[in-house]
Amino acid sequence: APTQEAHSSKGYDYIVVGGGTAGLALSTRLSQGLRDSSILVIEAGPAALDELGINVPGKKGSTLGTKYDWNFTTTPQESVKNRVFAQNRGKVLGGSSAINLLTYDRASEHEYDAFEQVGNPGWNWTTFLEMMKRSENFTSKNTEWYGDAGVNTNGPIHGTINRIIPTHQDGWIPTMNRLGIETNKEYLGGNLLGVSYSPNSIDPTHYNRSYSANSYLPLAGPQLTVMTEKIVAKVNMKEDGCGYRASGVTLTDGTFIAARREVILSAGSFQSPGLLEHSGIGNRAILAKAGVEQLIDLPGVGENLQDHIRIQSTYQVKKNYTSIDILRYNPEYAAEQLQLWVDGKLSLYDYAGSGYSFMTWKQAIGNDSELLALAQAVVGTSTNPALKKKLEWMSDPTIPQLEVIMSDGYTGVKGYPAPGTPLYGEGFFSLIAAIMHPLSHGSVHINSSDPLAKPIIDPNYLSNEHDLQAAIAAIKKCRQIALTPPLRDVWVSEYEPGLNNVNTDQEWKDFVLNTTLTIYHPVGTCAMLPRGDGGVVDPKLRVYGTNNLRVVDASIMPVLMSAHMQTAVYGVAEMAAEIIINDARGH
Numbered sequence: 001a002p003t004q005e006a007h008s009s010k011g012y013d014y015i016v017v018g019g020g021t022a023g024l025a026l027s028t029r030l031s032q033g034l035r036d037s038s039i040l041v042i043e044a045g046p047a048a049l050d051e052l053g054i055n056v057p058g059k060k061g062s063t064l065g066t067k068y069d070w071n072f073t074t075t076p077q078e079s080v081k082n083r084v085f086a087q088n089r090g091k092v093l094g095g096s097s098a099i100n101l102l103t104y105d106r107a108s109e110h111e112y113d114a115f116e117q118v119g120n121p122g123w124n125w126t127t128f129l130e131m132m133k134r135s136e137n138f139t140s141k142n143t144e145w146y147g148d149a150g151v152n153t154n155g156p157i158h159g160t161i162n163r164i165i166p167t168h169q170d171g172w173i174p175t176m177n178r179l180g181i182e183t184n185k186e187y188l189g190g191n192l193l194g195v196s197y198s199p200n201s202i203d204p205t206h207y208n209r210s211y212s213a214n215s216y217l218p219l220a221g222p223q224l225t226v227m228t229e230k231i232v233a234k235v236n237m238k239e240d241g242c243g244y245r246a247s248g249v250t251l252t253d254g255t256f257i258a259a260r261r262e263v264i265l266s267a268g269s270f271q272s273p274g275l276l277e278h279s280g281i282g283n284r285a286i287l288a289k290a291g292v293e294q295l296i297d298l299p300g301v302g303e304n305l306q307d308h309i310r311i312q313s314t315y316q317v318k319k320n321y322t323s324i325d326i327l328r329y330n331p332e333y334a335a336e337q338l339q340l341w342v343d344g345k346l347s348l349y350d351y352a353g354s355g356y357s358f359m360t361w362k363q364a365i366g367n368d369s370e371l372l373a374l375a376q377a378v379v380g381t382s383t384n385p386a387l388k389k390k391l392e393w394m395s396d397p398t399i400p401q402l403e404v405i406m407s408d409g410y411t412g413v414k415g416y417p418a419p420g421t422p423l424y425g426e427g428f429f430s431l432i433a434a435i436m437h438p439l440s441h442g443s444v445h446i447n448s449s450d451p452l453a454k455p456i457i458d459p460n461y462l463s464n465e466h467d468l469q470a471a472i473a474a475i476k477k478c479r480q481i482a483l484t485p486p487l488r489d490v491w492v493s494e495y496e497p498g499l500n501n502v503n504t505d506q507e508w509k510d511f512v513l514n515t516t517l518t519i520y521h522p523v524g525t526c527a528m529l530p531r532g533d534g535g536v537v538d539p540k541l542r543v544y545g546t547n548n549l550r551v552v553d554a555s556i557m558p559v560l561m562s563a564h565m566q567t568a569v570y571g572v573a574e575m576a577a578e579i580i581i582n583d584a585r586g587h
């Protein structure tokens with residue numbers, strides 16, 4: 001097991017900045033593979049291994065906005081009525097794997113192959129799958145689903161199909177089948193298209209969240225030191241004749257910790273680029289404005305920000321069905337169910353979400369030529385590798401463009417009905433649509449030399465007609481799904497937006513502009529791309545211009561794939577561990 005202590009004055013061989021999803025997976029693997037090396041991981045947040053809000057699947061979402069969250073926000077988004085969007089990120093040992101919504105899936109084969117095609121030899125579906133499987137412990141008693149195709153059963157992070165599927169969700173798969181979406185029982189195998197019950201990152205032994213802090217870290221060797229509640233201010237860089245060398249890191253309290261071999265940034269898509277900027281690596285103008293001396297000119301730092309957007313409609317279920325909302329309006333029942341969970345018994349708190357579907361635009365709306373033409377107009381003659389890939393993917397019949405989730409319980413925007421109002425005590429489900437490849441790209445930068453200042457996050461949501469029309473098509477699809485039997489038979493009214501409230505093109509557009517949210521998948525801000533294409537790291541994850549500074553987290557993904565991110569982030573960490581261990585052994 002790792003040790004938890006004050007840092008050694010002699011320094012460490014490897015320092016990992018950020019004990020999040022990738023950071024803990026990576027440092028655990030380094031401690032297993034490099035037995036003679038000392039490794040330090042520094043995490044800003046606390047360890048919270050006994051926190052029910054993290055561990056209990058049915059409490060997912062309850063930690064957002066708490067002390068375990070960095071609580072970032074975007075700049076006012078010009079194309080979305082100047083709305084400011086929440087940007088939640090885990091500030092706790094385990095990072096965003098501690099606060100995420102537990103969906104456990106994989107993108108389509110061709111999307112991983114794109115890593116190699118944009119200039120990263122060795123990063124493709126075959127290698128990615130091997131790495132994702134290293135992190136995986138897939139256990140489902142229901143072998144009809146997933147069988148053992150494309151899954152591993154002895155890695156650290158547990159994935160399982162929820163044992164509770166509320167009865168009003170029985171109609172989910174038949175409804176989608178009726179709309180032409182086929183059942184997909186093996187979507188961890190590189191084909192995501194279809195309708196399914198998605199796995200969650202849950203350990204079925206006690207039905208608790210499985211995340212990097214409770215599933216990787218206990219496997220670490222004793223030469224891994226974990227330091228919590230310490231914030232790294234910058235990486236100390238020294239010129240050594242053939243580029244810059246990271247000599248260690250400085251904490252916000254001024255402490256310097258030396259790194260003998262390497263410094264690895266795993267602070268996530270919003271903070272790894274900021275740490276590079278605070279260390280003098282980035283765009284000259286941005287560093288000058290923030291009052292940081294530039295050491296390495298790397299204009300790609302903080303650029304290329306891509307994220308999935310979501311938009312949702314909500315339905316009030318008939319009284320004969322019990323939605324998970326009962327846990328919010330019936331405190332006695334909730335306490336009873338929580339006790340059952342604590343005692344390791346079947347509990348409604350086991351539930352984390354179940355019905356998922358992924359489709360191409362052709363499958364979703366029939367004729368996709370208008371959306372394709374809008375995408376072509378946005379991409380135009382751009383040489384941006386991510387934009388070009390996304391356009392190519394729109395004509396690939398194996399890559400989904402739209403995800404629709406049947407999310408149980410109220411997960412809309414206007415809020416669960418307040419106590420004392422007529423609908424308080426009713427149950428709901430939401431249909432959440434997510435656009436898989438929006439063409440709006442943005443940036444995240446520092447704007448001050450204060451390492452504790454919040455980053456300036458500007459994703460540019462809905463900043464082109466393609467993304468806006470895609471969001472409108474997506475939410476209309478949700479209503480079509482809800483109106484299709486057998487799903488139609490379980491609800492009494494569309495609570496949000498309301499069947500009578502939103503029908504015309506203008507009304508749909510307004511609804512989209514008023515209610516679109518993020519689905520929390522920012523990537524690309526330290527992109528693994530050739531330097532001339534705006535890259536920040538090379539295929540071995542080394543920051544250009546440095547010889548011992550790497551970035552290992554979601555920020556290195558050059559193009560936003562479909563699906564949810566965590567399995568790919570663990571895959572990146574496993575791949576990085578292999579690269580770093582091989583380098584250390586002189587291979």
Ligand SMILES: Cc1cc2nc3c(=O)[nH]c(=O)nc-3n(C[C@H](O)[C@H](O)[C@H](O)COP(=O)(O)OP(=O)(O)OC[C@H]3O[C@@H](n4cnc5c(N)ncnc54)[C@H](O)[C@@H]3O)c2cc1C
Nearest residue numbers: 018020021022044095096101102103232268554564565566
């Ligand atoms: C609310 C939410 C819901 C999500 N839902 C899902 C889902 O259902 N399924 C899915 O697959 N994906 C989901 N995701 C996405 C997925 O969880 C993330 O993509 C992934 O966890 C990111 O991993 P990371 O290692 O890049 O960053 P993180 O896990 O965020 O790790 C970064 C770590 O660095 C620390 N840190 C930052 N700066 C410093 C510093 N200066 N000094 C020290 N420490 C620092 C942070 O505190 C954090 O612990 C969700 C994400 C969020 C936020």
